[in-house]
Amino acid sequence: MTFSRQLIFFRASIFVRQVRQMAKLSVRCVPEDDKIQISFEYSHNGGTARIYNSERLKIEELGKTLARIEANIRKVVEKKKKKHKPNSDQHSTEPENGEELVLGLYHSLQKVGDEIPVKDAFTDGAVFKICSTEFVVECNPPTVMSIDLPKSIMAGFPTMPKVQYEFTNLADCTFSWSRMKKASTSGKGGSKNNAEKKKGADSSSDSIEVANTLMYTPPTSDIGYHLKFSVTPCQGEISRNDRRLEEISKVEVTAGPGPCPFETRHLYTSSLTEQGIFRVVTYNILADLYANQDYSRDVLYSFCPPYALELGYRLQLLLKEIAGYNSDILCLQEVDRKVFTGDLLPSLALFGLDGYYKEKGGPVAEGCAIFFRTSKFRCIGQHDIILKDKLETDPSCADLLEKTYLNPLLKEILETRTSALQVLAFESVDCAGHRLIVANTHLYFHPDASHIRLIQGIVALRHVQEVLDMYRQKDKESKVCLVFCGDFNTSPNGSMYEYFTTKQINEDHIDWQNAPEGQRVPNVNVRHNLDLATACGNVPYTNFAKNFYAMLDHIFYDLSTLEVERVIPQPEHEEVIQHTALPSVVFPSDHIAQICELKWKS
Structure with missing residues (x-):
């Protein structure tokens, strides 16, 4: 290296060190905002340091911005001057010790003109001076x-x-x-x-x-x-x-509630699944939107201590429970929007899961979420719908729409149901040539609405069939499989469950005939071509309330392409009723997660 190059390198190194040691002036400037925010810490004449913040229009001339910053500094200096020198001239405009404030902005030692817009003046590496104090400008620092x-x-x-x-x-x-x-x-x-x-x-x-x-x-x-x-x-x-x-923290660390029943289930899920096998969980986690109500505290869950209904308490249990299942596909219902974005998405990412959220229609800020293990699956498509919109607008549902909307009362009920159907398409990372369609939903809850749930189930399955057909046509070399999870609010004796597992419902079905007065559906015969079964079998309940229990949550799977490897046992009944019903201090939801392991059929 020649002497001249050595000298240039030496000077550059000194400049870099000086810049690093220099005080920082931070600028926030983003395309979607018509203003920039300026922030720096400054101490005048060795006085107490103070943070100065300024927000200016991007197109404002630099001279006006510097004048505003100077005025802000003078205001602080004069205030301190009056405080310490009450008999001084209150009309003085000079800073302390009579020193004049000199402000300037420099690009490569050249002073920037006052007419330059501030967005072009405050750039990375520029030097801002207040008297003898220098700041290096940082745009959008972390x-x-x-x-x-x-x-x-x-x-x-x-x-x-x-x-x-x-x-x-x-x-x-x-x-x-x-x-x-x-x-x-x-x-x-x-x-x-x-x-x-x-x-x-x-x-x-x-x-x-x-x-x-x-x-x-x-x-x-x-x-x-x-x-x-x-x-x-x-x-x-x-x-x-x-x-x-x-x-x-504003609170101290306290003792927990003791062992939770889900920790026993963790003994079966302590390790990740092997190649060719994937673990599926479906779980209604009880939205804070519903748990945090007077009616819930006073009536629905009056047996549960109010603190155990608080979201902060339940979230700790939920995170520990869900993380311990080591799921590859996780379908959740009753997920608050704020909980998905602020809690579940960042938390579960630490355990190797990514996720998508589908909110219900209407003003309710809760919906369904599907999480997946990124080492097992890659998301290749999203095909979510609101069920009533599909019924009203899709030609595949024209026959059903014609017969249901003829009845004004039934039409009114269906129009106000906001249930969502979340559908994601995945390709397997560890088993080439395998694709998986995962559907997730939460159907209408009313006890006298079996016919409504049946209609919703018919619409949902038609949409799922369309998605399956699309991917099978798109890639005929791959095996495209289906898993359909959710809180269907339907027991194994219900018509929707029957439709899923037997492929048909006839017009004389009891749920068509026994619909409330004014809501009966005439002459509806429906079929589908999917080979569906429930992976977890029939258990006494997945929802256990004080005066009600039933199996409402299911994992349906495609018999032709998948088989059940293992089902994770339910909690013991004594554990469920230990605190009367669900939720409780050891159960964060009024539902019990359903868990199974599936494998690709050879």
């Missing part, structure tokens, strides 16, 4: 915006924080959990808990780091302690400690 820790934390159950972030991924962040005693100060108005502060929290010597993972399961030794969780975003291989955010 940012952790907020951390939300659960309101209930129990030993032995997973704790998953909700982290909001921008311009980074959780995979590019580092985490730290510490346990600490609650810090408090006494004084007028009672004691205050420093643990409730995100920054400036107690970092006393009794704070002990216990984990470096996103999800943490506290051991019994954490009982009585608060947990501190911190997130540090990374930029490449550099940890951005200057952008670290931490939160301390």
Whole structure:
């Protein structure tokens, strides 16, 4: 290397080190927003540092933005000046010590003109100066915006924080959990808990780091302690400690409810499935939308302690239960939108699962979710519908529409049913030449609505048949199989179950004849060509309420292409009734997960 090149390299290295050591000015500038946000920390003349935030239109001239920033700094300086010098000239516009504020923005040592739009002025690597203080501009740096820790934390159950972030991924962040005693100060108005502060929290010597993972399961030794969780975003291989955010739990770690019945079932699902076999779970997890109501607390689930109906409590049980099943295909019903996006999707990703959500029609913010193990399956298609929309608009349902909508009362009921059908297509990762169609639904619940559920089932199966036919035509070399899961609100004695497993329902079926007055369906004979059976067999119940129990949840599978390898046993009846009914302190839902292992037929 020549001397001149060495000198250039040396100067560049010095510049890089200087930039890294320089204070940062952060700019948030995204295409969908017509404004930019500017943030920096500044201390004038060695005074207390303060964070200055400014939001300006992207098209605003730089000169106007700098004038606004200068005015904000002057305002703070003058306020401090008046506080410490009450007899000083209150009309002075000079900063402390008479120093004039000089602001400027530089690109490669060249001052940027005042007429330049701020979106073009505040670019990566630009240098912003306030008097002798220099800042390097960072556009859209990795940012952790907020951390939300659960309101209930129990030993032995997973704790998953909700982290909001921008311009980074959780995979590019580092985490730290510490346990600490609650810090408090006494004084007028009672004691205050420093643990409730995100920054400036107690970092006393009794704070002990216990984990470096996103999800943490506290051991019994954490009982009585608060947990501190911190997130540090990374930029490449550099940890951005200057952008670290931490939160301390408002609650102490408490003891759990003791052994849960699902832990016995985990003994059968402790390992992942072998090649050619996949484990299927269907589970109505009881939406918070329904559990968190006065009627639920006072009537439906009056036997269950109110704290055990709280979402924060139930989520801990649900995450431990679901994760322990090590499922390859997981079909959930009654999934709150907020629970899917904020809890299940990020949590189950840590266990190798990805998922999709299909919300019911109408204003209800709950629906179905299908999760799949990414080492077993690859999603190749999504074919979700709202059942009533399919009935009303699809030519394949014209015969059914004609006979059901002739009855005004029946038409009104069907028009207001918002049940969704979620359908995903997968190809097997570990068994080439195999594709799997997975359907998931939650049908109408009313006890006098067997005819409605039958109509919904007919529509659902026609759609599933169309999806199957499409993939079989598209790839004739692959074996295309079907698994249909859900809370069908139908027992093995119901007409919908009969239709699925016997392939037909005739016009004289009792559920057509016994429909409530004004809702009867005349002259409907229906058939399908699928070979369906229920994988888990018939059990006494999958839903156990105080005054009702029945098998409502099913895993139907295609007999011609799949076979049952194993069925995971139900909980013991004594465990179910130990706390009267479901849900309880050890059962997070009023339903029991159905679990089986299927394998491709050779």
